[in-house]
Amino acid sequence: MEIFIVLSILYMQIYTIGAKIPAVIVFGDSSVDAGNNNHLQTVLKSNFRPYGRDFYGGKPTGRFSNGRVPSDFISESFGLRPYVPAYLDPAYNISDFATGVCFASAGTGYDNATSDVLSVIPLWKELEYYKEYQKKLRQHLGNKKANIIISQAVYLTSMGTNDFLENYYTLATRRSQYNITQYQDFLVTIAESFIKELYRLGARKVSLGGLPPMGCLPLERTTSFMRGNGGTCNGDYNKVARLFNWKLSRMVKRLNAKYSGIKIVFSDPYPIFQQIVQKPSSFGFEAAAVACCSTGLFEMGYMCDQYNPFTCSDASKYVFWDSFHPTDKTNRIISQYLFKTVLSKLL
Ligand SMILES: *[C@@H]1O[C@H](CO)[C@@H](O)[C@H](O)[C@H]1NC(C)=O
Numbered sequence: 001m002e003i004f005i006v007l008s009i010l011y012m013q014i015y016t017i018g019a020k021i022p023a024v025i026v027f028g029d030s031s032v033d034a035g036n037n038n039h040l041q042t043v044l045k046s047n048f049r050p051y052g053r054d055f056y057g058g059k060p061t062g063r064f065s066n067g068r069v070p071s072d073f074i075s076e077s078f079g080l081r082p083y084v085p086a087y088l089d090p091a092y093n094i095s096d097f098a099t100g101v102c103f104a105s106a107g108t109g110y111d112n113a114t115s116d117v118l119s120v121i122p123l124w125k126e127l128e129y130y131k132e133y134q135k136k137l138r139q140h141l142g143n144k145k146a147n148i149i150i151s152q153a154v155y156l157t158s159m160g161t162n163d164f165l166e167n168y169y170t171l172a173t174r175r176s177q178y179n180i181t182q183y184q185d186f187l188v189t190i191a192e193s194f195i196k197e198l199y200r201l202g203a204r205k206v207s208l209g210g211l212p213p214m215g216c217l218p219l220e221r222t223t224s225f226m227r228g229n230g231g232t233c234n235g236d237y238n239k240v241a242r243l244f245n246w247k248l249s250r251m252v253k254r255l256n257a258k259y260s261g262i263k264i265v266f267s268d269p270y271p272i273f274q275q276i277v278q279k280p281s282s283f284g285f286e287a288a289a290v291a292c293c294s295t296g297l298f299e300m301g302y303m304c305d306q307y308n309p310f311t312c313s314d315a316s317k318y319v320f321w322d323s324f325h326p327t328d329k330t331n332r333i334i335s336q337y338l339f340k341t342v343l344s345k346l347l
């Protein structure tokens, strides 16, 4: 009898922990886009084979991977749906979005000028969509229930790589306005106002995502090779990523102290990602320098097509799916690591 009661209480506690997070709400770029770009006039898409060949039903959803992206795994870890649907996908409606919704757009960044490069959704517009979502949620569930979801949901953000690689180091404008230190600070300021705005709108549990070792993306290694550096990682880009992550984490600390009732965590994928890239075999991978898709050197999006004879047959042997994005397996390892070490603190 006593054992039964103890077990019941234990079960109830576990159950309450599991039930605490009502929804996962996602902002960011291709690292977490679930298919919003399918509905835009942009060349940056992935809603065709071989993308998604290891997703549910082998469906190319517009995720830039062979399977799931980190926000999908994280949603599952919180006891929610094993994937987060895209806000612009007409196959889903507000009752689906009540437990998770993705506003992310491949190719975007903190900087408005970054989303302009490939005509994708700027961060401020992701926020506008979120405001529209709040309205729909209140209409659908009533204020009381909607407000509980809004305040207890976990907000995941993941972006910044494109600001450096697609914008700052590729185009001249920002480089003529800011040196790299100043540009990092400019982006941190935008990230900070973004979190403030989320807080003002009712968010209380936020995960700010950091940058991966972006100098080790196959595309950057290929570029490095063409510059005569033997296909190694671009050490300068990695250094920029580490410094940027440090600045973000410092900002997170400051905001946690400043806003009552908010809990922000900094989800830093860099260390685990670096380990995977440096020693792929200890995680069960065979290749980290080239991607699975096509030649693995530079292809992504439309260049990664299903008739390319070079595309690998088993993506789980590869750290990268295309020249810019990790495979399902890499995303799973990183997400599980982040959940265990950081995100579970939001429970
Ligand atoms: C959402 O879609 C489901 C199934 O497609 C449907 O049963 C439900 O009524 C819809 N809900 C709203 C609020 O439109």
Ligand SMILES: *[C@@H]1O[C@H](CO)[C@@H](O)[C@H](O)[C@H]1NC(C)=O
Pocket (backbone or CB within 6 Å): 112, 124, 190
């Ligand atoms: C980005 O653009 C939006 C909309 O025009 C504007 O409100 C916002 O201030 C801009 N952000 C920055 C940092 O310039």
Ligand SMILES: *[C@@H]1O[C@H](CO)[C@@H](O)[C@H](O)[C@H]1NC(C)=O
Pocket (backbone or CB within 6 Å): 179, 180, 181, 182
């Ligand atoms: C960027 O510019 C600022 C202000 O002029 C200067 O203090 C800083 O050392 C510069 N940083 C780099 C990396 O050049």
